[in-house]
Amino acid sequence: MSWYDDRPWMDRYDESTRSVGEIPARTALDMFSAAVESAPDGPAIRYLGGTLDYREVDELSDGVAAYLAENGFAKGDRLAIYLQNIPQFVLALLGTWKAGGVVVPLNPMYRDELSHILTDAGVTAIVCSENAWADRVAERAAAAGVRIALTASELDIQTSDDARVFGGVTRARAEGVPDLLEVARARAGADVPDPGLVPDGIALVSYTSGTSGVPKGATNTHRNLTVNSSILRLYESKPAGSPIFALAPLFHITGMVCQLLTAIDLASPLILAYRFDAGVVLDALERERPVFMVGPSTAYMALMAHPDFSGERFASLEAVMSGGAPLPPAIVERFRELTGKYIRNGYGLTETSAPCVVVPPNLEAPVDPSSGTLAIGLPLPSAVIRIVGEDGHDLDALEVGEIAVDGPMVVPAYWNKPDATAQSLPGGRLLTGDVGFMDAQGWVYVVDRKKDMINASGFKVWPREVEDVLYRHPAVREAAVVGEPDSYRGETVAAFVSLRPGQTVETDDLVDYCRERLASYKAPRRVVIVDELPKTASGKILRREMRRSTPA
Known part of the structure; x- marks a missing residue:
């Protein structure tokens, strides 16, 4: 028994938070059914002037499930969702669960990454935007053996005439590929058999880059998701x-749990605005008057920098939270000065089904006096956070080590990766790979990465993945990719390359080359051409030497 098991952080909570008991086990569909029963005519989704109530979402997602079943989608099959924050994302998610399936949420910026994930997850069906289908999905889906495809238009349901929202997007119906909303409406309210979901069954396979550099699928169970969304609902009161405003993307575990599922648990409207545009978000906040919002610190920086920013637009918000990227104390103070709202920090991973550490509603996070780092929060009442040494033993307060997480939000395994599961989830405890410390009161601080992972605006980037793309360029001989400090993104991607003899290339061309093959946040923002990269005696490139040469 160690001091972490005594959970000293509970003394920092107010009485209502300490009294939060064990969350009953249930599925995400149980949660949704309860919302439909309690508020059938209440708004479930508000999307740029358009609205769907809970009864409509229920009937349309029945239609999606019926279509999937008609086309051979079976219990346990995987459906990938490759969409921005639009209503069809929610319909596809619920429809898949009603058909007994598992959802694979995909970042719509993915390109080459699609091939690996679709194949690794054994995806049977995919839902993507009309424009993405022909541009980058069709060929990759066919190669991966995807049998069922549906497309969706971001122009449906909404009524906005704001040209900023869609940036010239037009309808682009793909021949022979049905539209999700059309098939849902044609079968709305279909009699869908009970899919037989159980709390410990897999709800999502959420891909996250791990210490091996190869994206791994975290198997988020229904219990993982509903426990965390319910604890957040009780926590926020x-x-x-x-x-609830969806500032974070729904494909990200933060958007999925802290926004979408928490809204369902409250039988509340989820406010969607397609994708992040600071001006569009500011207008939506003023128009929709949400009470809760969570997103990365970079989003708050962009909002404050926009010419239309004003504190009055945030007047309705009762809780503003940040997670996914480092939150500088100066940003917290500036935001409070301008809006009167305090940004509460939080911390979580895909493997913890979003938050496991959060600043409670009645407190403010302290700043570590030696490093100037803002605490990420206190462990949730349902979690036990500990700091462990290299030997796996618990460390004392203020000692720096790896952050480890126990609790009902921790995923049981990685998809089809027993070795990675044994390494990162030994005995059900998550070893996060993040380095930090805890003070005697239970405040947790993150101080560094354990490995070479780059965290750019809350998105994780594995250097080797970018290097592999650079090596495919005919002019590149060697490449080393590192993270360098960035006041806006937390970290940004920098690449150092040496060229093949007789070759020349512009650094901007290398950036463009990567952007064409990777999600944009993975592409280097700075490329430096050098004569030779430093190496060990065995020939291994020394990334740490490159990191020392990046600007502080």
Whole structure:
């Protein structure tokens, strides 16, 4: 028994938070059914002037499930969702679960990454935007053996005439590929058999880059998701029907749990705005009057920098939270000065089904006096956070080591990767790979990466993946990719390359080359051409030497 097991952080909570008991086991569909029963005519989704109530979402997602079943989608099959924050994302998610399937959420910026994930997850069906289908999905889906495809238009349901929102997007119906909303409407309210979901069954396979550099699928169970969304609902003490703004993308575990599922648990409207545009978000906040919002610190920086920013637009918000990227104390103070709202920090991973550490509603995070680092919060009442040494033993307060997480939000395994599961999830405890410390009161601080992972605006980037792309360029001889400090993104990607004899290339051309083959946040923002990269005696490139040469 160690001091972590005594959970000293509980003394920092107020009485209502300490009294939060064990969350009952249930599935995400149980949660949704309860919302439909309690508020059938209440708004479930608000999307740029358009609205779907809970009864409509229920009937349309029945239609999606019926279509999938008609086309051979079976219990346990995987469906990939490759969409921005649009209503069809929610319909595809619920429809898949109603068909007994598992959802694979995909970042719509992925390109070459699609091939690996579709194949690794054994995806049977995919839902993507009309424009993405012909541009980058069709060929990769066929190669991966995907049998069922549906497309969706971001122009449906909404009524906005704001040219900033869609940036010239037009309808682009793909021949022979059905539209998800059309098939859902044609079968709305279909009699869908009980899919037989159980709390410990897999709800999502959420891909995250791990210490091997190869994206791994975390198997988020229904219990993982519903426990965390329910604890957040109880934690925030918001009344039913409280509007939640989707600042974070729904494909990300933060958007999935802290926004979408928490809204369902409250039978509340989820406010969607397609994708992040600071001006569009500011207008939506003023128009929709949400009470809760969570997103990366970079989003708050962009909002404050926009010419239309004003504190009045945030007046309705009762809780503003940040997670996924480092939150500088100066940003917290500036945001409070301009809006009167305090940004509460939080911490979680895909493997913890979003938050496991959060600043409680009644407190403010302290700043470590030696490093100037803002605490990420206190462990949730349902979690036990500990700091462990290289030998796996618990460390004392203020000692620096790896952050480890125990609790009902921790995934049981990685998809089809027993070795990675044994390494990162020994005995059900998650070894996060993040380095930090805890003070005697239970405040947790993150101080560094354990490995070479780059965290750019909350998105994780594995250097080897970028290097592999650079090596495919005919002019590149060697490449080393590192993270360098960035006041806006936390970290940004920098690449150092040497060229083949007789070859020349512009650094901007190398950046463009990567952007064509990777999600944009993975592409280097700075490329430096050098004569020779430093190496060990065995020939291994020394990334740490490159990191020392990046600007502080």
